[in-house]
Amino acid sequence: MSKSDPSAPKRLAMISSKGTLDWAYPPFILATAAGAMGWEVQIFFTFYGLPLLCRDLKAAVSPLGNPAMPMKMPFGPEGFQKINWPIPTALMAAPGFNSVATGLMKKTFQSKGVATIEELREMAVDLDVGLIGCQMTMDVFGFKKEDFIEDAMIGGAATFLEFAADADVSLFI
Amino acid sequence: MSEIQADSVLDCSGMLCPLPVVKTTKAIKQMEVGQVLKMIATDPGAPPDMQAWSRQTGNELLEHYEEDGKFIFFIKRVK
Numbered sequence: 001m002s003k004s005d006p007s008a009p010k011r012l013a014m015i016s017s018k019g020t021l022d023w024a025y026p027p028f029i030l031a032t033a034a035g036a037m038g039w040e041v042q043i044f045f046t047f048y049g050l051p052l053l054c055r056d057l058k059a060a061v062s063p064l065g066n067p068a069m070p071m072k073m074p075f076g077p078e079g080f081q082k083i084n085w086p087i088p089t090a091l092m093a094a095p096g097f098n099s100v101a102t103g104l105m106k107k108t109f110q111s112k113g114v115a116t117i118e119e120l121r122e123m124a125v126d127l128d129v130g131l132i133g134c135q136m137t138m139d140v141f142g143f144k145k146e147d148f149i150e151d152a153m154i155g156g157a158a159t160f161l162e163f164a165a166d167a168d169v170s171l172f173i
Numbered sequence: 174m175s176e177i178q179a180d181s182v183l184d185c186s187g188m189l190c191p192l193p194v195v196k197t198t199k200a201i202k203q204m205e206v207g208q209v210l211k212m213i214a215t216d217p218g219a220p221p222d223m224q225a226w227s228r229q230t231g232n233e234l235l236e237h238y239e240e241d242g243k244f245i246f247f248i249k250r251v252k
Contacts, residue, residue, distance in 0.1 A: 029190065
């Protein structure tokens with residue numbers, strides 16, 4: 001009960017509702033940073049955020065519908081890497097384009113020194129971040145608890161709200 | 174250059190947010206209260222982040238400076 005006990009640690013409550021590779025980062029980055037500062041953290045994974053709890057992470061990214069995404073290459077000379085390629089929208093819809101874009105984004109993150117989602121998720125577990133899967137989303141999309149990592153817990157809206165009621169920071173991502 | 178003697182050194186060169194903060198926390202937890210950790214980072218976001226981390230955790234940031242493109246931090250475990 002964070003607010004009623006002044007000596008209690010600060011609390012961060014987040015909802016992760018998007019499971020693409022790009023949107024998987026913010027909740028895990030904030031959760032690990034807050035956990036590192038000694039805060040109590042819970043992430044409630046719902047709708048398309050739920051697969052981020054799966055043992056086998058398949059988070060991918062699509063440039064289609066993401067017009068602000070920089071289209072840059074993670075290899076080659078510096079000048080080449082700075083080029084923001086004007087990819088036609090029709091080409092983004094081509095089969096295989098998403099997996100190419102996903103591979104390039106992962107390569108870029110790795111070369112810049114950004115942790116993978118798997119690594120951040122492990123760090124979150126080590127820092128006692130509560131990872132809650134949404135039971136309703138599990139029922140709707142056909143997930144079982146066994147699909148998720150061992151440390152995942154299951155809950156519903158009331159579970160999240162009870163924790164969030166005493167949170168100092170609440171975010172919907 | 175610093176006169177401070179570190180009990181342990183953590184090199185976070187090449188790592189981006191939130192890794193320096195997370196790895197510093199892990200390293201500090203393995204030390205005794207009163208001991209000093211020297212942390213080295215190249216992420217330009219590390220100086221403001223480490224100051225915030227210090228205020229939030231209560232562990233003391235004794236000194237920090239930039240040297241040859243690296244950010245050096247001396248952190249004392251307080252609790």
